[in-house]
Amino acid sequence: MSVAPQSGPAPAQAPAEVLMEMRDITLRFGGVVAIRGISFDIRAGEIRAIIGPNGAGKSSMLNVINGFYHPQEGEVWFRGQRRKPMKPHQIAHQGIARTFQNIALFKGMSTLDNIMTGRFTRMRAPWWQQAVWAGPAEREEVANRAFVEHIIDFLEIQAIRKTPVGRLPYGLQKRVELGRALAAEPKLLLLDEPMAGMNVEEKEDMSRFILDVNDEFGTTIALIEHDMGVVMDISDRVVVMDYGAKIGDGTPDEVRSNPQVIDAYLGVAHD
Amino acid sequence: MSPTFLYTLEVILNGLMAGVMYALVALGFVLIFKASGIFNYAQGVMALFAALTLVGIQQGQVPFAHLINAVFGTEVRDFGWTVPTLLAILLALGVMVLFAWAVNALVLRHLVNQAPIILFMATIGLAYFMEGLGDLMWGSDLKTLDVGLPSGGSFWLEDVTRGWAAEGADYYGMYIDLLDVWATVIAVALVAALMLFSQYTRTGRALRAVADDHQAALSVGISLRVIWVIVWSIAGFVALVAGIMWGAKLGVQFSLSLIALKALPVLMLGGFTSIPGAIVGGLIIGVGEKLFEFSVGPLIGGATENWFAYVLALLFLVFRPQGLFGERIIERV
Numbered sequence A: 001m002s003v004a005p006q007s008g009p010a011p012a013q014a015p016a017e018v019l020m021e022m023r024d025i026t027l028r029f030g031g032v033v034a035i036r037g038i039s040f041d042i043r044a045g046e047i048r049a050i051i052g053p054n055g056a057g058k059s060s061m062l063n064v065i066n067g068f069y070h071p072q073e074g075e076v077w078f079r080g081q082r083r084k085p086m087k088p089h090q091i092a093h094q095g096i097a098r099t100f101q102n103i104a105l106f107k108g109m110s111t112l113d114n115i116m117t118g119r120f121t122r123m124r125a126p127w128w129q130q131a132v133w134a135g136p137a138e139r140e141e142v143a144n145r146a147f148v149e150h151i152i153d154f155l156e157i158q159a160i161r162k163t164p165v166g167r168l169p170y171g172l173q174k175r176v177e178l179g180r181a182l183a184a185e186p187k188l189l190l191l192d193e194p195m196a197g198m199n200v201e202e203k204e205d206m207s208r209f210i211l212d213v214n215d216e217f218g219t220t221i222a223l224i225e226h227d228m229g230v231v232m233d234i235s236d237r238v239v240v241m242d243y244g245a246k247i248g249d250g251t252p253d254e255v256r257s258n259p260q261v262i263d264a265y266l267g268v269a270h271d
Numbered sequence B: 001m002s003p004t005f006l007y008t009l010e011v012i013l014n015g016l017m018a019g020v021m022y023a024l025v026a027l028g029f030v031l032i033f034k035a036s037g038i039f040n041y042a043q044g045v046m047a048l049f050a051a052l053t054l055v056g057i058q059q060g061q062v063p064f065a066h067l068i069n070a071v072f073g074t075e076v077r078d079f080g081w082t083v084p085t086l087l088a089i090l091l092a093l094g095v096m097v098l099f100a101w102a103v104n105a106l107v108l109r110h111l112v113n114q115a116p117i118i119l120f121m122a123t124i125g126l127a128y129f130m131e132g133l134g135d136l137m138w139g140s141d142l143k144t145l146d147v148g149l150p151s152g153g154s155f156w157l158e159d160v161t162r163g164w165a166a167e168g169a170d171y172y173g174m175y176i177d178l179l180d181v182w183a184t185v186i187a188v189a190l191v192a193a194l195m196l197f198s199q200y201t202r203t204g205r206a207l208r209a210v211a212d213d214h215q216a217a218l219s220v221g222i223s224l225r226v227i228w229v230i231v232w233s234i235a236g237f238v239a240l241v242a243g244i245m246w247g248a249k250l251g252v253q254f255s256l257s258l259i260a261l262k263a264l265p266v267l268m269l270g271g272f273t274s275i276p277g278a279i280v281g282g283l284i285i286g287v288g289e290k291l292f293e294f295s296v297g298p299l300i301g302g303a304t305e306n307w308f309a310y311v312l313a314l315l316f317l318v319f320r321p322q323g324l325f326g327e328r329i330i331e332r333v
């Protein structure tokens, strides 16, 4: 896809620029502390995994990043600036796109329209021009349509372009959801368990898409995933959470050999 | 062709055209319900208010004349000008958009995440507020609305259909009000335009997105607040069109807001979340009640149009609670 933004693949060695930084984030729901004073950063161009047992607070962290949740304490830094509290739709306009743990597609709409809606932040023509399909609005619509077709080709979902997504099998829905997020050409892409509930073959496809997105468009990705094999394969660095706290942070190898992580995450694995 | 057949045909055509009007009001309900889960009781009053505003602007009435006269002891009534119909319609539309914005900023904004019944109550309050406001702004007398559409029967149609009847039959031709024909044409054009807008524009897709999933809509950058103002504006526009048609036919009077009640059985039939449902439901009710009145009415003393729609809707509720096109109701356990 030649239309994508070219931030270029991150240099492998020299530490890349920090895209997003979470500082001492604490998030509570009444008595429940979902996140306890966690700090970590996401570097431009990397694939950053967040792992941890059920209820560790991983999804809550993504929700803080994209503005669904507002932490009681801590600071969020994005592109070198402290972010003031913002609504999720404003954060989307800053270039953060996401998928959901429990797929949240527009069920009544086709694959094409779902992905087209993902380009919302990229379309600017005022409504009165849209209403009459006046010049600029029409050009915009056509150009974006072309971009969306690229994404459809890339994800190999040509066959279901016109199908209402509510009728698609689970694995394909996940793929359409990824497409919708990609359509925004995000600076930061958040994926909440993109491979949950998939069979081996589907997981391989999804891993390949994630790596390709990262390689070809240089998109920075933060993902939550339970499948350790996949995480260790595709991610550059890993944050480990347990009961809302951070218990490990580093390359897959470092995390794998961290005794605290082995203890909490793998439980029995240390004999 | 036998006169009976031609009479029946006439009844069906009239029913279809009445149905289009019901559908138009029901459409306003569906739009708001789909986007925000609010059952807007005020939709009928919005049609009345829009029609009152249109007449007021058109005839150069001074808004709040009563109030102004009472407070300042003046005697103002009219500006002494009349506004061309098209311009008056645009201005009335502007008022409805302003109203949509105000409802969202002053009322609904403060009620997000409240239970549906609370929002429903709020719209009941809104309905009575608007009725009072319309009264205060434009006065409560019956007004005639003339937007320059032809009305009355068509001699051409009468002649043609008389020719269809068998030679020597006691038949004087079909009567169809031209105003109804125009209303139908305009309503169909309106619905088609809305469909195209929602299919092929960014804002239209955003409307559908919000109707499907609020979280996902937010995540792609859609502001729910902006969409709600747009939806209420469109509903206001639909109300204006309905208000013009009904007002031109029956005069602009406060009973106009009661047409909203006819939209209820239409919604039960068509489902609260389906735009095609609102249209088909409207047509079925329109044709159904006219045919029933024509065929069964004389046997049981007439005036069946008052209750037929509700009984039909009730039957539907029993056998197909989600309506014709509504999403299946599946209880999650």
Ligand SMILES: Nc1ncnc2c1ncn2[C@@H]1O[C@H](COP(=O)(O)OP(=O)(O)OP(=O)(O)O)[C@@H](O)[C@H]1O
Residues within 6 Å of the ligand: A029, A032, A033, A034, A052, A053, A054, A055, A056, A057, A058, A059, A060, A061, A101
């Ligand atoms: N909206 C909410 N209201 C109340 N509690 C919440 C809310 N969201 C999350 N929590 C609580 O915060 C904690 C962390 O939940 P979270 O969904 O972030 O975990 P997770 O790591 O994503 O788990 P999983 O692997 O099961 O998806 C849990 O105890 C959960 O019950």
Ligand SMILES: [Mg+2]
Residues within 6 Å of the ligand: A058, A059, A060, A101
């Ligand atoms: Mg989760």
